[in-house]
Amino acid sequence: xxxxxxxxxxxxxxxxxxxxxxxxxxxxxxxxxxxxxxxxxxxxxxxxxxxxxxxxxxxxxxxxxxxxxxxxxxxxxxxxxxxxxxxxxxxxxxxxxxxxxxxxxxxxxxxxxxxxxx
Amino acid sequence: xxxxxxxxxxxxxxxxxxxxxxxxxxxxxxxxxxxxxxxxxxxxxxxxxxxxxxxxxxxxxxxxxxxxxxxxxxxxxxxxxxxxxxxxxxxxxxxxxxxxxxxxxxxxxxxxxxx
Numbered sequence: 001x002x003x004x005x006x007x008x009x010x011x012x013x014x015x016x017x018x019x020x021x022x023x024x025x026x027x028x029x030x031x032x033x034x035x036x037x038x039x040x041x042x043x044x045x046x047x048x049x050x051x052x053x054x055x056x057x058x059x060x061x062x063x064x065x066x067x068x069x070x071x072x073x074x075x076x077x078x079x080x081x082x083x084x085x086x087x088x089x090x091x092x093x094x095x096x097x098x099x100x101x102x103x104x105x106x107x108x109x110x111x112x113x114x115x116x117x118x
Numbered sequence: 119x120x121x122x123x124x125x126x127x128x129x130x131x132x133x134x135x136x137x138x139x140x141x142x143x144x145x146x147x148x149x150x151x152x153x154x155x156x157x158x159x160x161x162x163x164x165x166x167x168x169x170x171x172x173x174x175x176x177x178x179x180x181x182x183x184x185x186x187x188x189x190x191x192x193x194x195x196x197x198x199x200x201x202x203x204x205x206x207x208x209x210x211x212x213x214x215x216x217x218x219x220x221x222x223x224x225x226x227x228x229x230x231x232x233x
Contacts, residue, residue, distance in 0.1 A: 031218065032218070033218060033219065035221070037224075042226065043206050043208075043226060043227040043229065044208075044224055044225065044226040044227060045161070045208065045210075045224035046224075047221055047222070047223055047224075050219075050221050052219075091160055095218060095220070096218070104212075104215060104216065104217065104218060104220055105163055105166075105174070106163075106222060108160035108161060109160065110159070110160055111158075111159075111160055113158075
């Protein structure tokens with residue numbers, strides 16, 4: 001069965017520190033997609049990135065970077081020079097070919113609450 | 119800016135009330151989703167509509183009734199709710215729903231309180 005584990009429940013850092021959020025997944029599929037979402041206190045889940053299982057290149061977008069390692073089934077997310085506005089809950093999610101009915105489902109991790117202190 | 123809108127933002131209702139949550143997307147997507155999220159938990163899938171047909175119903179009690187009038191609109195009708203139904207209700211949409219590459223885009227949510 002699919003599973004996503006975010007072992008860090010809460011992380012606190014001081015502004016300008018770098019922080020890495022861990023995500024470990026389990027799937028029997030060879031083709032799957034991984035996602036990161038950000039949920040600020042306002043509640044909306046904001047899509048950050050999608051990565052497919054065949055693309056192990058790391059990705060950087062501004063202060064955000066993602067490290068995908070199939071060998072360890074991990075898809076970690078690093079924020080460089082964190083800012084107070086980065087404070088949010090971050091969810092890692094998995095979509096694979098095992099689906100219920102005719103629509104794909106996301107398997108979410110339990111989320112990591114990141115607090116960036118000024 | 120999100121292209122998935124939800125109304126109302128907040129809703130307080132009694133256990134005997136009937137109310138509806140509304141969701142609209144302007145991205146031309148053909149799949150729409152309802153999620154329920156309790157505090158400090160990930161979203162839990164409730165319903166999926168793909169091409170205006172109910173595709174997934176995750177054993178949700180009948181006091182929640184979804185409706186998809188067209189591919190841009192999704193409603194969730196509420197009746198005889200219980201206090202434990204108080205949660206954040208999130209709507210999402212994706213291109214088709216059946217493709218592995220589909221990315222779900224979420225609305226801002228409706229915070230529901232049942233008294």
